[in-house]
Amino acid sequence: MSTKAKETPAAKGNGAASTATSSSGVESVLRRHAEDQFAAELAALQEVDDKQRPPKWKLSPWAVATYVLGGKAGGMEITAKYIGKRRLIEVAIATLATDRALLLLGVPGTAKSWLSEHLAAAISGDSTQVVQGTAGTAEEQIRYGWNYALLLSKGPSREAMVSSPLMKAMATGTIARIEELTRIPADVQDSLITILSEKSLPIPELGEEVQAAKGFNVIATANNRDKGVNELSSALKRRFNTVILPVPDTADEEITIVQQRVKSLGKALEIPAELTGLDEIRRVVTIFRELRNGQTEDGKSKLKQSTGTLSTAEAISVMNNGLALAAHFGDGSIKASDIASGLVGAVIKDPVQDRVVWQEYLETVVKERDGWKDLYRACRETL
Structure with missing residues (x-):
């Protein structure tokens, strides 16, 4: 079946991935990104949101909390994306408005990744800048890599560089997400320290650096059942504000x-x-x-x-x-x-x-x- 790309209102404004549809107009993607699936709700919140927004944020912290927890935006009902204690969500959102990164910690199945995606969608309009942490995650996936064909033919250059999701988020002033941080080897984890503390990413091969634009921050998730697998160093822990997501109370x-x-x-x-x-x-x-x-x-x-x-x-x-x-x-x-x-x-x-x-x-x-x-x-x- 042939497909064509159909751009949602959210995708038009922020360069998020477009939504694929079939020639009959039926969606062919199995799972849409949050900013696409809930584009109408985000647009409705933007219409009524008259509160102060941090630099580069699409919505104010109040509107982000309404998007996540549910409520009203004019005549539109905003569905709850997370059901739990409001204060936890407020702390998470407030953290992202500061220069501290956010670490969502909890047992498996407590909606860490789900919440991370929706926070990024509401704040930046783009939840796709993601590093998936595994035992095989390399430093290049945190910092940057190289197109080796261009590197050999032209030498080190911006053209030959392959930007990581974090590097892209720094340049655009948006939210980057790191899934399963404690699955990443400890020496690779530590490549985050300079990014989180100095808000810059050195590129020694070019004698340059990428400085984070306003609006940049990081949401990381970690499974507390992985404790002892790849413990975060004390230096890295200090760069995060940790919010523990519990299992549902009732x-x-x-x-x-x-x-x-x-x-x-x-x-x-x-x-x-x-x-x-x-x-x-x-x-x-x-x-x-x-x-x-x-x-x-x-x-x-x-x-x-x-x-x-x-x-x-x-x-x-x-x-x-x-x-x-x-x-x-x-x-x-x-x-x-x-x-x-x-x-x-x-x-x-x-x-x-x-x-x-x-x-x-x-x-x-x-x-x-x-x-x-x-x-x-x-x-x-x-x-």
């Missing part, structure tokens, strides 16, 4: 998050089924919270804990998988049998230890809980 809060994301993803994936109620979501979230916390929700029974994280993100995955099963192999209505296999796969990460945990939980909790017999039978059949 079951209702977590259910709302799962419901919203499942609805959004189901629409994007064009799954021909919809959640008509919250019963299955509530059961998945309850199971995850109980095994995560090591006790039943009423606090009356202690439970063995799974080795997995059992995060909100994994609950979303279980529900999406169940929705697809119901749509393509069922009657379109999600049932216990549709979520059972996803539950087993999410809980049993260690085939020995977690299997014992899961079997005990099924027999002592699920089997005895009113209205859960169908889920008990479905889960037993998958073991």
Whole structure:
């Protein structure tokens, strides 16, 4: 199928990646960038935003918080992108308005990357300046690299240089994102120190430097379960203000998050089924919270804990998988049998230890809980 690029209002103004559509006008990209997907909301906030904006920011800090947490912009409803404590978001936004970088820290599945993307989209109108941290991340991905064909033919020059996302963000005064900072080797991490402290990037090969334009800052994310993998040096830690993102406080809060994301993803994936109620979501979230916390929700029974994280993100995955099963192999209505296999796969990460945990939980909790017999039978059949 042939495709053509269709530019969204957000993309026109800031050079963000365009949205691909098919010749029939149907979007062909699986996942749009936040600034494209929520372009109408960002535009509505810009219309009514009369508060002071830091240099180069598309929105004021107040409007950024409204975009992230939800609210009203004139006659438009702004959807909540993050459900949690408002003060945490305010601290994160205020940090980015200073010369300190922001480190979002938390267990897997606490929406660190999701929040990072939306903050960058609201502040800079571009969330695409990203360095993905891995054990193989090299210093060139933080600083700059070279087009070796041009380097050999013309020698060191700006033309032969390949700018990193951080270098581009410095030059344009926008937000750069670093995902999974603690997965990056320690010596590569330390290449950030000069960038964050001096707001400049030396280019010794050319005898030059790139100085950060106003508006530049960095949002990094890190998984606190990676503690001890590649610890940040004390010098680098001082360059960040750390905001710890917790798991949702209440079951209702977590259910709302799962419901919203499942609805959004189901629409994007064009799954021909919809959640008509919250019963299955509530059961998945309850199971995850109980095994995560090591006790039943009423606090009356202690439970063995799974080795997995059992995060909100994994609950979303279980529900999406169940929705697809119901749509393509069922009657379109999600049932216990549709979520059972996803539950087993999410809980049993260690085939020995977690299997014992899961079997005990099924027999002592699920089997005895009113209205859960169908889920008990479905889960037993998958073991």
